[in-house]
Amino acid sequence: MSAVEQVSGIFDTILVLDFGSQYSHLITRRLREFNIYAEMLPCTQKISELSWKPKGVILSGGPYSVYADDAPHVDPAVFDLNVPILGICYGMQELAWLNGKKVGRGEKREYGPATLNVEDQSNPLFKGVDHSTVWMSHGDKLNGLPDGFVTIATSDNSPYCGIAHESKPIYGIQFHPEVTHSTHGKQLLKNFAVDICHAAQNWTMENFIETEIQRIRDLVGPTAEVIGAVSGGVDSTVASKLMTEAIGDRFHAILVDNGVLRLNEAKNVKKILTEGLGIDLTVIDASKEFLGNLKGVTDPEKKRKIIGNTFIRVFEREAERIQPKDGQEIQFLLQGTLYPDVIESISFKGPSQTIKTHHNVGGLLDNMKLKLIEPLRELFKDEVRHLGELLGISHELVWRHPFPGPGLAIRVLGEVTESQVAIARNADAIYIEEIRKAGIYNNISQAFACLLPVKSVGAMGDQRTYEQVIALRAIETTDFMTADWYPFEHSFLKKVASRIVNEVDGVARVTYDITSKPPATVEWE
Ligand SMILES: Nc1ncnc2c1ncn2[C@@H]1O[C@H](COP(=O)(O)OP(=O)(O)OP(=O)(O)O)[C@@H](O)[C@H]1O
Ligand SMILES: O=c1[nH]c(=O)c2[nH+]cn([C@@H]3O[C@H](COP(=O)(O)O)[C@@H](O)[C@H]3O)c2[nH]1
Numbered sequence: 001m002s003a004v005e006q007v008s009g010i011f012d013t014i015l016v017l018d019f020g021s022q023y024s025h026l027i028t029r030r031l032r033e034f035n036i037y038a039e040m041l042p043c044t045q046k047i048s049e050l051s052w053k054p055k056g057v058i059l060s061g062g063p064y065s066v067y068a069d070d071a072p073h074v075d076p077a078v079f080d081l082n083v084p085i086l087g088i089c090y091g092m093q094e095l096a097w098l099n100g101k102k103v104g105r106g107e108k109r110e111y112g113p114a115t116l117n118v119e120d121q122s123n124p125l126f127k128g129v130d131h132s133t134v135w136m137s138h139g140d141k142l143n144g145l146p147d148g149f150v151t152i153a154t155s156d157n158s159p160y161c162g163i164a165h166e167s168k169p170i171y172g173i174q175f176h177p178e179v180t181h182s183t184h185g186k187q188l189l190k191n192f193a194v195d196i197c198h199a200a201q202n203w204t205m206e207n208f209i210e211t212e213i214q215r216i217r218d219l220v221g222p223t224a225e226v227i228g229a230v231s232g233g234v235d236s237t238v239a240s241k242l243m244t245e246a247i248g249d250r251f252h253a254i255l256v257d258n259g260v261l262r263l264n265e266a267k268n269v270k271k272i273l274t275e276g277l278g279i280d281l282t283v284i285d286a287s288k289e290f291l292g293n294l295k296g297v298t299d300p301e302k303k304r305k306i307i308g309n310t311f312i313r314v315f316e317r318e319a320e321r322i323q324p325k326d327g328q329e330i331q332f333l334l335q336g337t338l339y340p341d342v343i344e345s346i347s348f349k350g351p352s353q354t355i356k357t358h359h360n361v362g363g364l365l366d367n368m369k370l371k372l373i374e375p376l377r378e379l380f381k382d383e384v385r386h387l388g389e390l391l392g393i394s395h396e397l398v399w400r401h402p403f404p405g406p407g408l409a410i411r412v413l414g415e416v417t418e419s420q421v422a423i424a425r426n427a428d429a430i431y432i433e434e435i436r437k438a439g440i441y442n443n444i445s446q447a448f449a450c451l452l453p454v455k456s457v458g459a460m461g462d463q464r465t466y467e468q469v470i471a472l473r474a475i476e477t478t479d480f481m482t483a484d485w486y487p488f489e490h491s492f493l494k495k496v497a498s499r500i501v502n503e504v505d506g507v508a509r510v511t512y513d514i515t516s517k518p519p520a521t522v523e524w525e
């Protein structure tokens with residue numbers, strides 16, 4: 001690492017150690033909602049390798065049993081940090097396991113609501129949360145108090161619903177305060193972070209802009225120039241705006257037309273970014289190169305890796321083409337990578353658990369020459385949108401539905417050809433146009449059309465047709481890590497289906513995808 005400080009070195013930080021619970025990232029989000037910076041790292045994180053000291057540590061829940069041979073365990077050095085520790089569910093069981101091993105299988109799983117009875121009213125952890133509903137999700141339980149601990153809360157089912165160390169600020173709770181079903185969970189997390197850890201509540205996007213611009217300047221230095229991968233999506237636009245504020249015309253934004261963009265996208269983005277935001281944007285048409293590299297490829301992961309690699313090659317070529325004023329080569333590439341992309345790639349469960357490779361994280365070239373600058377790497381999408389608004393980016397752009405870097409290539413299932421892309425693109429344009437007309441664009445988090453590699457029989461104008469199927473997808477979500485499908489009016493779906501079949505050659509049938517994430521994902525590939 002260079003001398004440039006990380007965000008965790010600048011803001012008071014609560015460290016969340018992730019044992020693999022599906023809710024772990026929510027702990028981080030909740031803390032940030034009351035302006036405390038929190039960062040999630042795998043539970044196997046070596047404390048000696050941290051370059052910053054947390055104000056407190058939270059051990060998350062997890063799917064394992066602490067007593068199993070292959071169960072993950074925390075680095076014992078965490079207890080030498082001498083900062084407050086809160087164990088949640090598996091995290092509490094881990095504390096108990098390390099202090100007397102009194103953990104075993106419960107007679108039955110406890111899943112659902114329970115009422116919290118606070119036994120020690122003077123304990124700061126439970127200020128204002130007595131008798132509230134808490135959410136349980138566990139099969140293991142404590143068989144007794146860990147050595148040196150006392151009970152501070154119970155529930156009907158759980159004599160050890162909350163425990164605390166007799167003399168140190170170490171706490172365990174059996175329930176999940178991070179899920180909204182725990183009605184006062186956020187208050188509990190705040191009690192821990194603010195009253196027990198004394199973390200400063202200064203994580204605001206206003207403060208972030210200031211520190212981030214300084215951080216970029218320190219990293220880039222007084223003369224170096226930077227190229228940016230800019231798609232016209234929210235993330236890279238916000239990142240570019242920050243970069244332009246930090247280094248002005250030493251920043252060169254590049255939009256790559258990869259042949260799998262939406263209808264008229266390159267033209268529209270060029271106009272909005274240059275005219276509207278004063279960002280110096282060059283559009284590079286690399287569509288032939290991308291489509292050439294994708295020829296014959298049907299495997300989704302292969303498509304993603306090919307696209308990620310091709311992007312980097314285009315950027316490296318562009319970096320060589322631009323002649324910086326200081327006579328040096330361009331060394332930096334800006335990307336709009338977000339925290340959820342990073343969270344997915346830091347899983348301690350290893351690469352076998354990768355669900356899909358995001359082109360800008362796992363799809364990068366191993367031997368790439370450019371160094372990455374990712375100013376939004378620590379932020380969630382809603383934080384980025386807030387940042388965008390503060391930077392004066394229009395409401396319309398800030399609230400655009402996300403569009404993945406691999407674009408229509410992962411929405412044309414099967415082989416990606418120019419004609420298949422055209423079908424998906426035209427169907428998508430009709431669908432989005434109707435969504436806008438119906439005034440529901442902002443109620444939906446993301447919507448798009450996919451072209452399926454199956455043919456189906458139809459009848460149009462007394463003629464038999466035998467053409468492909470379009471699947472429509474629309475989801476509601478706050479963080480894109482879980483999502484639900486959007487409940488359209490039937491009349492709306494009817495209209496869109498009719499328009500697509502009538503107006504897009506090659507489509508005989510339209511379906512609507514009604515799967516949530518999980519078990520499905522947002523994109524089809
Ligand atoms: N066509 C493109 N040209 C240049 N860079 C791109 C392109 N598509 C994606 N990228 C780069 O990949 C990053 C990740 O893409 P992603 O779609 O997650 O973000 P975004 O496009 O900036 O925002 P959004 O999520 O709202 O679409 C972008 O921030 C950008 O740096
Ligand atoms: O820039 C991107 N590069 C990618 O490779 C990529 N894959 C998925 N996505 C977007 O991520 C969100 C979650 O999608 P999934 O549930 O399909 O993983 C959704 O918003 C997807 O559109 C990507 N964005």
Ligand SMILES: NC(=O)CC[C@H](N)C(=O)O
Pocket residue numbers: 021060061062063064065088089090091137138139140141
């Ligand atoms: N949610 C959790 O952390 C569960 C912990 C542990 N796997 C149990 O079943 O009790």
Ligand SMILES: [Mg+2]
Pocket residue numbers: 231233234402403404405
């Ligand atoms: Mg995008």
